[in-house]
Amino acid sequence: MTAKYLIRMDDACPTMDHDKWEYLEKILDEFSIKPIVAVVPKNVDDYLNCKESDPLFWEKVISWQSKGWSIAMHGYEHDMHFTDADLILPFYKRSEFAGLSYDKQAKKIRQGYKIFRDLNVNPEIWIAPSHCFDKITLQAIFNETSIRVVSDGIALNQYFEDSFYWIPQQLWSFKLKKHGLWTVCLHPNEMTIDDLESFRNTLTKFSTKIISYKDIILTKRKKNIFDIFYSFYFWRKYKLFNLIYKIRSSIKNYG
Numbered sequence: 001m002t003a004k005y006l007i008r009m010d011d012a013c014p015t016m017d018h019d020k021w022e023y024l025e026k027i028l029d030e031f032s033i034k035p036i037v038a039v040v041p042k043n044v045d046d047y048l049n050c051k052e053s054d055p056l057f058w059e060k061v062i063s064w065q066s067k068g069w070s071i072a073m074h075g076y077e078h079d080m081h082f083t084d085a086d087l088i089l090p091f092y093k094r095s096e097f098a099g100l101s102y103d104k105q106a107k108k109i110r111q112g113y114k115i116f117r118d119l120n121v122n123p124e125i126w127i128a129p130s131h132c133f134d135k136i137t138l139q140a141i142f143n144e145t146s147i148r149v150v151s152d153g154i155a156l157n158q159y160f161e162d163s164f165y166w167i168p169q170q171l172w173s174f175k176l177k178k179h180g181l182w183t184v185c186l187h188p189n190e191m192t193i194d195d196l197e198s199f200r201n202t203l204t205k206f207s208t209k210i211i212s213y214k215d216i217i218l219t220k221r222k223k224n225i226f227d228i229f230y231s232f233y234f235w236r237k238y239k240l241f242n243l244i245y246k247i248r249s250s251i252k253n254y255g
């Protein structure tokens with residue numbers, strides 16, 4: 001099977017950068033691409049306060065849902081704390097969930113899920129803020145919601161683990177791949193005009209390889225040796241880049 005790509009857009013909330021989201025929506029419609037959208041049910045994170053709150057935000061979410069976009073629950077309040085807990089994906093030492101007791105995590109998930117359900121929105125996918133969560137988070141999602149799919153994880157294809165179907169998310173821009181399923185994660189609020197333009201150009205190259213979440217046949221595939229090699233390589237590269245970034249910023253601060 002040749003490589004297939006999914007597009008995921010993070011941090012939709014009433015105070016998102018509406019112009020950028022609208023621009024992206026127009027481009028995606030033009031190419032008939034149906035992305036996954038990570039919606040924060042009750043944002044309190046100042047970092048996502050980009051524009052005035054849109055009173056019609058949830059109508060927009062419903063319109064995305066009706067045109068076949070897949071809605072994901074992106075945490076509860078997008079409110080992160082420092083944590084040393086064992087994370088499933090150790091991207092950062094912060095999380096909205098990891099390190100908290102089962103009861104605290106379950107309460108956040110219950111409240112977040114209720115916001116969606118009360119508004120007739122059906123989130124089918126879990127996306128943790130900053131990719132950071134632990135096994136307790138998964139238990140709470142399993143018990144409090146009917147979500148059984150996670151958009152995250154480092155592998156070459158969809159897999160099944162800890163009672164969830166995982167759709168791996170390994171890219172933040174399009175890269176040419178020969179095989180596998182690749183999710184490209186965008187943060188529209190942070191994109192510049194140049195980023196938006198170059199995204200449009202990239203789509204002309206990749207659009208025939210882009211599928212939607214609903215095209216994926218979820219299976220109970222276990223990670224194989226190739227997934228494990230890729231994951232090892234991914235985290236090595238991630239740690240190296242982090243180290244280079246830290247050295248560069250300490251030189252800059254010193255200078």
Ligand SMILES: [Zn+2]
Binds near residue numbers: 128
């Ligand atoms: Zn986020």
